[in-house]
Amino acid sequence: MRADARKNYERLLTVASAVVTEEGAGASLRDIARRAEVGLGTVQRHFPTREALLEALLRTGFDQLTAEAAELEGAGPAGDALRTWLRAFVACATDYQGVIASMVAAIEDPDSALHASCVAMRAAGARLLARAQADGVARTDIDGTDLYALAGALAWAGDQPALAARADHLFDVIADAVLTR
Amino acid sequence: MRADARKNYERLLTVASAVVTEEGAGASLRDIARRAEVGLGTVQRHFPTREALLEALLRTGFDQLTAEAAELEGAGPAGDALRTWLRAFVACATDYQGVIASMVAAIEDPDSALHASCVAMRAAGARLLARAQADGVARTDIDGTDLYALAGALAWAGDQPALAARADHLFDVIADAVLTR
DNA sequence: ACCTGAACACCGTTCAAGT
DNA sequence: ACCTGAACACCGTTCAAGT
Secondary structure, X not given: OOHHHHHHHHHHHHHHHHHHHHHOOOOOHHHHHHHOOOOHHHHHHHOOOHHHHHHHHHHHXXXXXXXXXXXXXXXXXXXXXXXXXXXXXXXXXOOOOOHHHHHHHHHOOOOOOXXXXXXXXXXXXXXXXXXXXXXXXXXXXXXXXXXXXXXHHHHHHHHOOOOHHHHHHHHHHHHHHHEOO | OOHHHHHHHHHHHHHHHHHHHHHOOOOOHHHHHHHOXXXXXXXXXXXXXXXXXXXXXXXXXXXXXXHHHHHHHHOOOHHHHHHHHHHHHHHHHOOOOOHHHHHHHHHXXXXXXXXXXXXXXXXHHHHHHHHHHHOOOEOOOOOHXXXXXXXXXXXXXXXXXXXXXXXXXHHHHHHXXXXXX
16 A cells, blocks of 8 residues: 555544544544545545445454454353453444444345454354353353344444443343343 | 315325335435425424424324233233233334334433333333332343333344344343343 | 545425415 | 425535546
């Protein structure tokens, strides 16, 4: 990448992070271009779709979640591992308001820039779930997609201003549903 | 209301129901006006906000839910009553894709056209929950807002094409979390 | 190579002008 | 009273023209 292009890319990512934090996943791309002092076309070329931009914004979080899953897969009680990772996943999805809908849709859309990451997230959760099920501490009638859906539902609730205050409590209720106490 | 105004109102409601069923709660009001063969301003006066339109569309369902809650409040096992009503509530909220976000936001917005109905829905659920808790068949650490949030989360999941197929299963998982088995 | 910004087809809101 | 539709300020996408 040319030096000026890289500079634009990085500036866009910084600005986009701020704008999407403020306005949510549906933030105006025009507004991002303006605040980055860049042409509208420049946003489009660096990020051909909105998903591509969200993927770049979520990149770091996804990588951390992957690493955390790997650590947790062999360590400690299986129930605690699943609970801990699930909490981290929901927290990551809640970083940017409204991003969870794209993350859920991406699972079934191979063309989405978020597809690979989201499939990986589901797989990581599924591995932790399988261990918990094998240890007899998790419901056996749910699979990785159910778990992903429940985490998505929690992230959605956390996105709603009227519900955000009970997000932690709702997490406990749903975690109790998954993990047999 | 004048005869021609009433005719427009009813035509708009019919068309809006079709369009919102197809496109979801964010459907273009301009499109609704066009398909109803009515000026754009006519839509705005009959329904000053999008919430007002959604309220009119959901009216029948809300009334049915209120009646159903009244019937269920005194009849049969408290756990079954809550489960049955919750299922009906989620089904109603899923009639129009994306409407659940407005229904959740309306709880905290007294100015929303959906406010009164949604507060009433929460209250109806809370009464059924309280009876189930009194009978020892429901978690005692949740209240009407938590229940509303969980129902909302389920409706959200049902709205996502990637998750719709497991909506019933997810309902069972969350119902099990609320209702002690 | 990369960037810019005008052109285009949308959107919701507002409101002057008509019937 | 009620309706219409133009005016306005937005949006995302596309792409010809510049550097």
